[in-house]
Amino acid sequence: MSVVGVDLQQLEQRYRRQLRWYPGRWRRENEDAVVGTLLDMAEEEGRVRPRRAEMLDLAAHGLGARLSAVFPATSRDQAASFALATGVAWSLVYFIVQDWMPWNPGAHAFALDPFGPFNSAGVLVTVLWVLAGALVLARRSTAARLSTLGAAVLAVVLVVAQTPSSPEYAVVYPSPDRVTFVLLAGLGLVAAVGKPHRKWTTAASATGWFAALSGALLIMNQLDTASVPLAAGRPSWYDFFNRYLWAGGLLAPGVVGIMIVVALAAGVAFRVTGDRFSGTLVLTVVPWAASVLVNWATFLGGDASAVVLAVSMVGVWVALSIAALTVRPRARHEGRPHGAPDAA
């Protein structure tokens, strides 16, 4: 074999090693064709070494193919659209009832970390969510994804900055609310992994969330005869989200935990029937799972039975998620020789 032949053989081996960035199924279907094209390119350009740029390109697209194999683009886009709708509605309601409270201007004097005329810097997270919604309406999806990513990072920064200043969280109820902001951070990440749709379903989801959340909080407040006004002279309507949702309210950890189990079980059923909606459901529950865990850690941290319950619940979530992403569909779609990698 000639020197050039040996060099080309080594080049082929390097290309094949680089293609390990791609999932196994994709490699089985496409590796030989891709290596053939890479060698054609190298031969035409008279080189026996790979270009750095093409190796980076293969690594980046290989990782993308791996992500698509677990969560196809359709699933990511659907989950991103729902996360965007949820995030816009939740951050707006939070802003109105906790950071702004136009009906209760006295609340500002009692805010632990006021931000200008508002009760906390959480208003900045709302601004980024509303901006993301407006950008999707303007068909600027990349900018919208950057905005939700910014909202997620800012939510985490605010929670982390707040933690040392208020260790007795369950007693003093600092703002921004920790569980809500972990939920918003998770929603921001999920909204950024796909391309949110500019569709009526997204707008309807946001409107539905806004109406349901505001309605639930108002009803809970009407029914609340025990805790209003609050102790220590604080104004009423000060901690809506904690009091009426997270701390034993409508969205107590057990309730949301079971809802996640139901959603993931539905995901397994979708998977069995060959429907890609299973990936959408798994991505959708991630922010809720994170908020449940923070809620558990905040209010039930020292309780041994709560820890056992939390660990068991997480085990069930993980098992169902793996099943929803990997179970072999009963009516499996036949893979095309060069189709996008199936979720299987």
Place this chain on the structure above:
Amino acid sequence: MVVLTSLAGGRKHGYALIADAAELSGGRVQLKVGTLYAALDRLVEQGLVAVAGDEVVDGRNRRYFEVTAEGIDELRATASRLEANAAAARARISEWRPRGIAGQARVGGVS
């Protein structure tokens, strides 16, 4: 669009597509292999392109691709959109006249 345009000229394998894309764009588009196959993945999934067989030439695998009828429809629609945009741009260009700087009046005979 460059991949569909290239395949509209006949079925091609990966390297031929890259070379044709460069020629069609006057050298501006230099597709990398990973990028090309990611684009082909997406186009095949959308039904705009189909695999047209594999051949082994000099010990190398060559996979051929061809555009589908849906791909031609998509290409036609994109071309029409671009033509309409170009026509609008040309119309505006023909109407355009240079204007003096705002606030500056030209008075004859006064320098």
